[in-house]
Amino acid sequence: MYKYLLCWRYLRTRYIALASIISVTLGVATMIVVNSVMSGFTTEMMDRMRGIMSDMTFDAQSLEGFADSDWHMNEIRRVAGDQIEGLTPTVHVPAMLSYSFRGQTINKQILLIGIDETTHANVSDFAKYLQHPANRNQLGFALHEGGYDTVDHLAPDNAVPRPDLEHAGWEYRRVRARIDAEEDKQIEAAQARARAAQGKIDAGPEDPFSKSPDANKITPFNAAENQHTGIIVGKGLISAFKADENTDRFLIIPGDDAQITVPSAGRQPKGISGAFTVVDVYESKMSEYDSSFVFVPLRKLQEMRGMIDPTTDVGNVTSIQIKLKEGADLDTVRDKLRAAFPSGLFRIDTWRDKQSPLLAAVQMEKAVLNILLFLIIAVAGFGILAIFFMIVVEKTRDIGVLKSLGASRRGIMGIFLSYGLSLGMVGAGAGMVLGLLFVHYINEIRDVLEWVSGQKVFDPSIYYFFKIPTMVEPLTVTWVVLGALAIAVLASILPAQRAARLHPVEALRHE
Amino acid sequence: MSNVVLTLNVVLMLRMRKKQSLTLNCCKPHLEMSHTPFHLAERDGYNDGVIPMATSTDFARPANRAAQISAASQRPLNSQVHLAARQIHKVYRKSSVEIPVLRGVDLQIHCGEFLAIVGQSGSGKSTLLHLLGTLDAPTSGEVHFLGHRIDNLPAHARDRLRNEEFGMIFQFYHLLPELSTLENVLMPLMIQQGFWKYWTNRGKNVAAAKELLEKVGLSHRLKHRPRELSGGEMQRAAIARALISKPQVLLADEPTGNLDQSTGAEIMQILRTLNRTENLSIIMVTHDNSIASQADRIVRLAAGKVEGVA
Numbered sequence: 129m130y131k132y133l134l135c136w137r138y139l140r141t142r143y144i145a146l147a148s149i150i151s152v153t154l155g156v157a158t159m160i161v162v163n164s165v166m167s168g169f170t171t172e173m174m175d176r177m178r179g180i181m182s183d184m185t186f187d188a189q190s191l192e193g194f195a196d197s198d199w200h201m202n203e204i205r206r207v208a209g210d211q212i213e214g215l216t217p218t219v220h221v222p223a224m225l226s227y228s229f230r231g232q233t234i235n236k237q238i239l240l241i242g243i244d245e246t247t248h249a250n251v252s253d254f255a256k257y258l259q260h261p262a263n264r265n266q267l268g269f270a271l272h273e274g275g276y277d278t279v280d281h282l283a284p285d286n287a288v289p290r291p292d293l294e295h296a297g298w299e300y301r302r303v304r305a306r307i308d309a310e311e312d313k314q315i316e317a318a319q320a321r322a323r324a325a326q327g328k329i330d331a332g333p334e335d336p337f338s339k340s341p342d343a344n345k346i347t348p349f350n351a352a353e354n355q356h357t358g359i360i361v362g363k364g365l366i367s368a369f370k371a372d373e374n375t376d377r378f379l380i381i382p383g384d385d386a387q388i389t390v391p392s393a394g395r396q397p398k399g400i401s402g403a404f405t406v407v408d409v410y411e412s413k414m415s416e417y418d419s420s421f422v423f424v425p426l427r428k429l430q431e432m433r434g435m436i437d438p439t440t441d442v443g444n445v446t447s448i449q450i451k452l453k454e455g456a457d458l459d460t461v462r463d464k465l466r467a468a469f470p471s472g473l474f475r476i477d478t479w480r481d482k483q484s485p486l487l488a489a490v491q492m493e494k495a496v497l498n499i500l501l502f503l504i505i506a507v508a509g510f511g512i513l514a515i516f517f518m519i520v521v522e523k524t525r526d527i528g529v530l531k532s533l534g535a536s537r538r539g540i541m542g543i544f545l546s547y548g549l550s551l552g553m554v555g556a557g558a559g560m561v562l563g564l565l566f567v568h569y570i571n572e573i574r575d576v577l578e579w580v581s582g583q584k585v586f587d588p589s590i591y592y593f594f595k596i597p598t599m600v601e602p603l604t605v606t607w608v609v610l611g612a613l614a615i616a617v618l619a620s621i622l623p624a625q626r627a628a629r630l631h632p633v634e635a636l637r638h639e
Numbered sequence: 640m641s642n643v644v645l646t647l648n649v650v651l652m653l654r655m656r657k658k659q660s661l662t663l664n665c666c667k668p669h670l671e672m673s674h675t676p677f678h679l680a681e682r683d684g685y686n687d688g689v690i691p692m693a694t695s696t697d698f699a700r701p702a703n704r705a706a707q708i709s710a711a712s713q714r715p716l717n718s719q720v721h722l723a724a725r726q727i728h729k730v731y732r733k734s735s736v737e738i739p740v741l742r743g744v745d746l747q748i749h750c751g752e753f754l755a756i757v758g759q760s761g762s763g764k765s766t767l768l769h770l771l772g773t774l775d776a777p778t779s780g781e782v783h784f785l786g787h788r789i790d791n792l793p794a795h796a797r798d799r800l801r802n803e804e805f806g807m808i809f810q811f812y813h814l815l816p817e818l819s820t821l822e823n824v825l826m827p828l829m830i831q832q833g834f835w836k837y838w839t840n841r842g843k844n845v846a847a848a849k850e851l852l853e854k855v856g857l858s859h860r861l862k863h864r865p866r867e868l869s870g871g872e873m874q875r876a877a878i879a880r881a882l883i884s885k886p887q888v889l890l891a892d893e894p895t896g897n898l899d900q901s902t903g904a905e906i907m908q909i910l911r912t913l914n915r916t917e918n919l920s921i922i923m924v925t926h927d928n929s930i931a932s933q934a935d936r937i938v939r940l941a942a943g944k945v946e947g948v949a
Contacts (some may be wrong), residue, residue, distance in 0.1 A: 129829040129830075129832065129833065129834045129837040129838070130826055130829035130830050132834070133818070133822065133829065134815070134817065134818075137817035137818065138817065141817055525813065526813075526815050526816075528813075529809075529813040529814075529815065530815075530826075530830070531774070531798075531801075532772070532774055532801060532807050532813075533801065533802060533807070533826055533827050533830055533880070534798045534799060534800075534801040534802020534803070534827060534830050534831065535798065535802075535830050536794070536795055536798045537794065539830065631775070632769075632774045632775070633766075633769045633774050633775045636774075636809070636813070
């Protein structure tokens, strides 16, 4: 009883000891905030990846792919049919995207993905990330008249506006075609004038190709009425966030044309270029994907790369995307498929396997941060140790008195251990409350910080998150608090032992 | 002050009557000792009824002095030895230097006796008191309590002995500054009873503490912290604390040493009353002869030896 009474009184009268646990408080609060934010990031990212990627991929090792995707898909269904929800063949190939912007040609390295419009929506949330409502309902590669979203449909209230997309579509394409035609005419006229002027000075022999007999038979491509094969381009490839205007600025928009150069299939790949028309913009908010993915119709890509067997008219694919039924165990299905296709020609991975470097990196960061922050609490433990030694020295005579009244060694030790524990409880409790409050109001705190500093603290164009994602894991909080308590108790063991070992007579005589 | 002492007298008399059967022979009968914490029943011939006698060098009390005291206090002195020191030596070591403080002290106090130990500073009187109260262990020699050796008991048994059988008061009162007067007085009971027992008995405990504080005239200072009390009040609170667990022996280390004469006299009156009405055995250490003269018997220590008995 006296242990708790004295411990309570010491707690209320020794403010210096309370000062020593401020670092415990801050350490616990920081650990809770960091863990919550990192868990929030991880969860949000995993959710997004889950939506973007199919559950499992069946990839060919080579860019040539494998023939007869139907046979392979049937085989996959046969092996794990009861757990398979959907399958779709794709071709993944590194490529280059070129488009012109204000007279300059911009080249981007991309991952070109040939998808099957009819089945692709079955394996992932691909359509959800498109900017035209009609495409979200039914995926297609035809350019729409207009009606592209001018506000990010996936973002909450404070979405960044996209005024550039207001006129996107055929409307823009026709205007663009007319301007281009006029420009071409002017250029031609200028060239003609130049030729005429040159002709007067130096009339050379006639151009042998100018009177080609087939010249009149080619119908020129009318950009105002026709489109090339459609492509869906990752937003990061064609736009940039303008912080000063708080808008997304697009370099090209649906309706513009772009060139794609892909390596041909075969032993000696050659670059094959083709013209395409941008028909939609893909934005998954995973910057890595948004700045590299371009989607084309599967058949078109197979034709371009020479992947179609002329005798059977069946195209090679490089990958089969697999979606599993709800609750199916990814790893079990993966292992079954790996056992069924042992040739080594295929890579069969779950989405988690594919993202394991990223997930492992996040996990690693979290572990390192936790260790460092826990060291802060450990440092606080040494503060408690020092202050406890001081308090034991200060209380030496009282310890002698208690011993003269019959208090046992264990009792004296109990006073200081429970004092350490209660300091830890106060420190860790305050830290927990502080940390949870910080996590709860983190976006408001960010707003205040931005308002005070005038700078973006958390830039959505970098993270593609409109709010700082947080997730409080009760287990983590419990561990952090228990760890802090353990450190406080451990730090009080030595001083408590010293107090318990004091000789009663010497303690009573202590000045 | 006289009112206070009178009240104390009356209440203590009442209490005496209540436990008369227990206090007739000695402070507490052997029956009660049989369940004492330090498990002495099988030790030192306790059950043989052998009561160790004082050694030859003992302080044989002059018959006339004893008769005087008996007559003065109107009470028979019990001849049973309550607490005894036998050939106590105590040597303090400072690195390799040995400092002998006590050199073969023999001393005994009978049940209900008020003994004063006097001596100059450094004569070893406080050390002797600490040894008698098991706060320290002698280098050689033995301490006996009701005929049983107690200096070699295990630590927990000595803790309980100090808690239940000995009350201690000090020159500098040694109240715990964080606690109120009432809590200071309750401290021995808190130590004794543990959390649940104390909690369930708290009404009884608080009533007992209040009663004691009333006896020593501090009923109006229950909630005050020690720093808000005067020296005399603090010493009275310390006396109440020493008495709360109904000890058999009171060990007082210069109880008036830090008080002015009249306050010291009040404290002495309380001690004398306790001794006479409660039959409490008191060993008091002092360097003041006038204070010592109020005791039944005086033992004079000089250079670590009993120099004389008055």
